[in-house]
Amino acid sequence: xxxxxxxxxxxxxxxxxxxxxxxxxxxxxxxxxxxxxxxxxxxxxxxxxxxxxxxxxxxxxxxxxxxxxxxxxxxxxxxxxxxxxxxxxxxxxxxxxxxxxxxxxxxxxxxxxxxxxxxxxxxxxxxxxxxxxxxxxxxxxxxxxxxxxxxxxxxxxxxxxxxxxxxxxxxxxxxxxxxxxxxxxxxxxxxxxxxxxxxxxxxxxxxxxxxxxxxxxx
Amino acid sequence: xxxxxxxxxxxxxxxxxxxxxxxxxxxxxxxxxxxxxxxxxxxxxxxxxxxxxxxxxxxxxxxxxxxxxxxxxxxxxxxxxxxxxxxxxxxxxxxxxxxxxxxxxxxxxxxxxxxxxxxxxxxxxxxxxxxxxxxxxxxxxxxxxxxxxxxxxxxxxxxxxxxxxxxxxxxxxxxxxxxxxxxxxxxxxxxxxxxxxxxxxxxxxxxxxxxxxxxxxxxxxxxxxxxxxxxxxxxxxxxxxxxxxxxxxxxxxxx
Ligand SMILES: Nc1ncnc2c1ncn2[C@@H]1O[C@H](COP(=O)(O)OP(=O)(O)OP(=O)(O)O)[C@@H](O)[C@H]1O
Ligand SMILES: [Mg+2]
Numbered sequence: 001x002x003x004x005x006x007x008x009x010x011x012x013x014x015x016x017x018x019x020x021x022x023x024x025x026x027x028x029x030x031x032x033x034x035x036x037x038x039x040x041x042x043x044x045x046x047x048x049x050x051x052x053x054x055x056x057x058x059x060x061x062x063x064x065x066x067x068x069x070x071x072x073x074x075x076x077x078x079x080x081x082x083x084x085x086x087x088x089x090x091x092x093x094x095x096x097x098x099x100x101x102x103x104x105x106x107x108x109x110x111x112x113x114x115x116x117x118x119x120x121x122x123x124x125x126x127x128x129x130x131x132x133x134x135x136x137x138x139x140x141x142x143x144x145x146x147x148x149x150x151x152x153x154x155x156x157x158x159x160x161x162x163x164x165x166x167x168x169x170x171x172x173x174x175x176x177x178x179x180x181x182x183x184x185x186x187x188x189x190x191x192x193x194x195x196x197x198x199x200x201x202x203x204x205x206x207x208x209x210x211x212x213x214x215x216x217x218x
Numbered sequence: 219x220x221x222x223x224x225x226x227x228x229x230x231x232x233x234x235x236x237x238x239x240x241x242x243x244x245x246x247x248x249x250x251x252x253x254x255x256x257x258x259x260x261x262x263x264x265x266x267x268x269x270x271x272x273x274x275x276x277x278x279x280x281x282x283x284x285x286x287x288x289x290x291x292x293x294x295x296x297x298x299x300x301x302x303x304x305x306x307x308x309x310x311x312x313x314x315x316x317x318x319x320x321x322x323x324x325x326x327x328x329x330x331x332x333x334x335x336x337x338x339x340x341x342x343x344x345x346x347x348x349x350x351x352x353x354x355x356x357x358x359x360x361x362x363x364x365x366x367x368x369x370x371x372x373x374x375x376x377x378x379x380x381x382x383x384x385x386x387x388x389x390x391x392x393x394x395x396x397x398x399x400x401x402x403x404x405x406x407x408x409x410x411x412x413x414x415x416x417x418x419x420x421x422x423x424x425x426x427x428x429x430x431x432x433x434x435x436x437x438x439x440x441x442x443x444x445x446x447x448x449x450x451x452x453x454x455x456x457x458x459x460x461x462x463x464x465x466x467x468x469x470x471x472x473x
Contacts, residue, residue: 118308121271122322122371123298132321136312212312212355 007182026167037096045104088165096149103145107138228279241435254426301372305387340370
């Protein structure tokens with residue numbers, strides 16, 4: 001046990017720069033994937049509501065994708081897209097879109113009809129009803145979807161090291177190949193802490209945006 | 219006297235229904251009247267109201283507001299000229315009381331000062347202390363307070379016509395009486411035309427300058443409360459009046 005601890009310290013002494021680079025790469029990869037997943041997942045959720053007939057096809061397509069394990073998606077994407085940052089982002093985005101898409105649809109559907117109708121009755125245009133009523137009321141559920149997606153992305157980005165995207169996965173795979181437990185620990189714990197931090201930040205945002213539900217006045 | 223609202227042979231049916239929700243309704247309503255609409259569940263009261271602000275369009279017939287056929291006016295513009303309040307209220311939960319009241323004035327692009335002053339004035343009108351309530355969220359209000367805000371919101375842009383669909387539906391008897399009195403006061407002071415839907419015959423006869431009684435999409439009678447009580451036009455109106463009298467007897471029996 002003591003030996004592992006001193007090995008960990010030794011690792012940081014010798015490889016701090018490399019570690020920080022990997023951490024930074026992991027974070028930036030995750031953020032980019034998240035941004036892309038939101039930019040695709042949310043509008044598609046809105047489209048699902050606008051075009052109900054196509055809804056089951058879009059949702060179904062992504063649900064099937066979701067059943068495929070992330071490892072398989074990544075390995076498959078090597079075949080289709082090659083290696084590097086680009087393919088990693090694409091593959092991870094496919095994993096992150098479903099929770100955002102599905103929660104967007106659920107959130108938008110949950111807004112009670114009378115709420116939309118009174119908004120219309122007051123003289124809001126379709127667009128104003130969407131912007132002032134429907135989206136804000138759906139937002140808590142959409143954010144919950146973003147949270148799920150974030151956890152998935154940060155974890156799966158580890159495997160992305162396999163296809164040459166870098167990140168904290170590199171430490172873990174290095175540890176596996178040279179059988180150094182301390183590397184596995186450093187990698188694993190770092191990913192877990194990163195994931196927790198992300199969730200915590202999103203929870204804070206959630207709390208702030210939903211203060212109206214707790215009854216705290218401004 | 220000006221005619222504020224005119225329904226001309228208005229009919230509207232929904233798919234799969236055995237009778238038209240609103241069937242050949244013709245009514246002429248003067249400016250400044252307080253019209254109450256009474257009828258059993260499913261008699262078409264809500265449908266009639268929603269046609270007045272074009273949430274629905276009639277299958278046939280015309281609705282004329284101050285001489286203008288609303289078919290020819292943009293839906294959004296028609297709605298911004300009409301106040302609308304419903305039983306479920308529909309306050310936006312993510313907006314404060316003041317922001318909720320400001321919705322229509324904002325749509326009409328009033329300036330900020332004017333909106334603030336208006337919200338203040340309206341809160342006082344519906345009997346809620348502006349300082350205390352302006353910055354609350356709907357979740358921090360009782361049901362009755364929410365309904366008052368719903369009323370204030372509908373009044374915000376000073377519309378000439380108010381559509382009120384069971385606005386006191388979810389309120390206890392005592393608060394209901396208070397709100398009825400306030401509504402009557404508000405109407406009297408503002409010279410607006412009210413269409414007020416209710417299930418409650420006492421409420422309808424108490425508040426209305428004239429009362430519309432509806433059954434299965436048709437208007438059975440459209441008259442003053444006195445005439446309706448004295449000369450019910452058909453069996454349906456008679457049975458309504460009788461149900462009321464029965465209640466009275468029940469009370470007499472108790473006391
Ligand atoms: N959107 C709709 N789609 C189909 N049918 C409808 C719709 N709205 C109302 N109806 C039907 O039209 C008829 C009249 O309904 P309406 O809501 O106008 O009644 P109401 O008098 O307001 O009843 P209540 O007192 O219960 O509110 C009912 O038979 C109802 O089922
Ligand atoms: Mg109704």
